[in-house]
Amino acid sequence: MSPQVAADQLLIALDVDGTILHHDGHLSPRVAEAIGALRDAGAHIVISTGRSAVATIPIIRELGLLREGGIAVCSNGAITLALSPEYAEGYEIAEAVTFDPRPAVELLRRARPDALVAVEEVGVGFKLSAPFPEGELQGDLRVVDDEELVSHPATRVTFRDPNGSAESFSELVDRIGLHGVNYAVGFTAWLDLAPEGVSKGSALEQVRRQLGIEPWCTVAVGDQRNDLEMLGWAARGVAMGQAPDEVIAAADETTASVDDDGLAVLLEQIAADLPDASKEH
Numbered sequence: 001m002s003p004q005v006a007a008d009q010l011l012i013a014l015d016v017d018g019t020i021l022h023h024d025g026h027l028s029p030r031v032a033e034a035i036g037a038l039r040d041a042g043a044h045i046v047i048s049t050g051r052s053a054v055a056t057i058p059i060i061r062e063l064g065l066l067r068e069g070g071i072a073v074c075s076n077g078a079i080t081l082a083l084s085p086e087y088a089e090g091y092e093i094a095e096a097v098t099f100d101p102r103p104a105v106e107l108l109r110r111a112r113p114d115a116l117v118a119v120e121e122v123g124v125g126f127k128l129s130a131p132f133p134e135g136e137l138q139g140d141l142r143v144v145d146d147e148e149l150v151s152h153p154a155t156r157v158t159f160r161d162p163n164g165s166a167e168s169f170s171e172l173v174d175r176i177g178l179h180g181v182n183y184a185v186g187f188t189a190w191l192d193l194a195p196e197g198v199s200k201g202s203a204l205e206q207v208r209r210q211l212g213i214e215p216w217c218t219v220a221v222g223d224q225r226n227d228l229e230m231l232g233w234a235a236r237g238v239a240m241g242q243a244p245d246e247v248i249a250a251a252d253e254t255t256a257s258v259d260d261d262g263l264a265v266l267l268e269q270i271a272a273d274l275p276d277a278s279k280e281h
Helices: 029-041 053-062 102-111 166-176 200-211 225-233 245-250 262-273
Strands: 011-014 044-048 070-074 079-083 091-096 116-121 125-128 140-143 157-160 181-185 190-195 218-222 236-239
Touching (some): 011 200, 011 262, 029 262, 044 053, 044 200, 053 070, 053 091, 070 200, 102 116, 102 157, 102 166, 166 181, 181 225, 218 225, 218 262, 225 236, 225 245, 236 245
Parallel strands (some): 011 044, 044 070, 125 140, 218 236
Antiparallel strands (some): 116 125, 116 157, 157 190
16 A cells, blocks of 8 residues: 555544454553544544444444444444434444345254354344343343244344354354355354355445545454455455454454554554645644
């Protein structure tokens, strides 16, 4: 990427958990300041997360990104939000891609009957097969019967095995085969299903076109397997230092870990490379 790119020509896509936020959920002042500096310089900062809209908006507010014309990508690319302080909740759903969750849910539940299942209800919360561990999901959480769980098109389905591992879910997916969906295994025993062909990367490409940003002016930062497509999409894909090996291998470069404010390290460098006119924007 040319160091002479003005801030308002940059699209910087940022994962939330493990990238912006530490694993305990806190926001480092250095990271907040680095994001704020590029935001104020005019860069297009786009939150790109597996979180639901309900769980993402508080972070957007805290970072000062709830601005007219702002955009965010949620639910691993299935939901794109248009942001504005004028909207009642701070956002409107600009794009929602859904799929029929029944075939994949029934297949996975036969293979792992003890796993917990959550089906996202956009802007509301989740329908659950049983309660999830405290604090893992946000919004209105309601336990429903098996039929209601899969009775409507969904943007995202999450499987969770509190007693399993990420490796066991990866092996399960390889063994049973999943068709008609996109999926990402989390750092714990967590499996997200999304509509086929939908990812953070596919949603960000639409955002890029909407904003009129050149492909070579894109940066993406993430730390997990649901960031793989996003890192491949960006001209400069950056993995956090604590990311799994396959995520680091997919990135163009690696910054420091979240514990060492790796996002701030990267964003401070990007800000330092801006031409003077952008710094004074």
